[in-house]
Amino acid sequence: MKVGLFIPCYINQLYPQVGIATLELLEKLGVTVYYPQGQTCCGQPLGNSGYEEDSKGACQVFVENFKEYDYIVGPSGSCIYHVKHHFDILEQTPDVIKVRNNAYEMCEFIVKVLGITDVGASFPHKVGLHKSCHGLRGLKLGSCSERMDPYYSTEEELLNQVKGLELMPLTRKDECCGFGGTFSVFEEAISVKMGKDRIHDHLDSGVEVITGADHSCLMHMEGLINRNKQPLKVMHIAEILNTSM
């Protein structure tokens, strides 16, 4: 099994610790991980802003980097969603199709492909899970509150096995945090208000650490938490799962 590690641009530049945790965690689980050099971006910020056409170069770079791999694993649901759903703008060569089919969000890869839910982590804290929209509703990492399907959650399956971790129930289980890529800047007022409301839900539930499988949402909420000096920490789920006993 040849696994290529996809580190999204903003994680590479701003949150290297998330990339490190992802790599270490996968290796801990017995996976040989390759990190192709020369990665840039999946093109999501451009596509979501309406500049899909201008993202073709980025998408091609992605395909070139990852066409050799059986699995492409990345710690960001929305980027993986973009690869799977929006790479339809490229000519659908066997390489493009292969890359789209083999792209996995990290949690899904661990639970579905590796078949592991207990990664041997320990994290004795009260944790609130932010279910990022593109992972949840796009990649179907869990059941959505709007749909009448049986309940499941890939991230919760993993977090429930972490020693000492207490998963706190939220009032609005899967409401958007308001990040939305360039939405966060061009619809600043609503974006900020949505983020504040999400954070309040976590605070009201006694959460100490907000986690999730998409660090872009966490970056947005962290920005608000730090500005407002709120007693909350933000950690990517890979960082929690990579803690050792």
Place this chain on the structure above:
Amino acid sequence: MSHAKQAEIFNKNEAKVNWHDKALWYVREKRDNSAHNVKGWEHLRDSASGIKAHVLSNLDEYLIQFEQNALQNGIKVHWASDAEEHNTIIHEILKDHKAEKVVKSKSMLTEECHLNPYLEEKGIEVIDTDLGERIVQLAKEPPSHIVLPAIHKTKEEVDVLFQEHLGTKASQGDPEYLTNAARKHLRGKFLNADVAITGVNFAVADTGGFVVCTNEGNADMGAHLAKVHIACMGIEKIIPKEGHLGIFLRLLARSATGQPITTYSSHFNKPTEGKEIHIVIVDNGRTEQLSREDFRASLHCIRCGACMNTCPIYRRSGGHSYDATIPGPIGSILSPGKDLKKHSSLPFASTLCGSCSNVCPVKINIHEQLYKWRQIIVKEQPQPVVKKSILKMTGTVFSKPGLYSFIGKSARFALKYAPKSLIYSKLNAWGKARDLPEVKNENFDDWYKKRSKNNG
């Protein structure tokens, strides 16, 4: 004004935003509970979506079948290609009957065609009889929601409005008192109306009849008291068989308000003796939307408003921020098809969270259509120069790994060492209410290279 600007204004009053958000979230939760009580809810949605897709693919035939059956039942059928024709047809019918007073139950189509101002200009009194619509009519405002037209108003605001227009006493917003006052006021209007106008929720091809759903019975009051009933419908309101109502009526009210069914689901099949029923079938841009493959499914819409109730942006920006007849997510995929320039900010008033598509009872892929409209808008509408150049440049940078690596390093350097006053300047919308991430000494690439070296 763009949606973002309107939303910013709405957000100046955070208490009101919280109130608006909670009021609509309450409706969304009622919808969830109600849908949970239906076995096979997702199957119902699949069926409804399938029927709508089938109707849209065979619309010509179903419309003709509907017309034939309606005519046989003694209903008069009119065809309008646009809003103007719709309004003229209605005015002609009113003239034929020397009608001066009209009562109207809820119809988003007549809003879309701006029928009220058109008729008022001709000296005709048009009274909206749905309580919420009457409230916004008195306030001289458009509805802010398609099912809850006055949801942006608190009961205290309604109190003041009624004192001014209906002569009520101050009641600190007592809902029972205010509703009774409205009821008395509307009773008189119903009794004196010459013509009643209603919308149409479902037009049944195989019977030629149609169904109007209300909770207040105002459509029935109007239609049964007046001599003439005019029902206005968009061409997409057709369903093939009466039996299909078993699917749509179960979905509609549950999705809209969480009720198992609307209080009144009234079937109109033929006029009573001495009375007339007219149906105006309106296109007004619908066939054009039908011709756009990516946006065709937007015509599935049964106007339940569930996408508005669930939309985190709608709940926090209010319906008026969309400046469109139909606000919220569904409006944001319908309106650009009518006037791309005017509505070009709407597809961007979304995080593409997808909640709208999930609640939609007829499974319109709303968030995917929002994404598609964005691609069209940046091509066909002038974009802010800064935004455009930044994104185009980003596209180039991401296509060249070497350049990307250089830019990434420079940007991190700038973020780390530039003075705070520069980083948190007015130009940085991110930094207005949010801190920027703390920049580390190395990025992941640097760390990985170091590790590979150390591991030899």
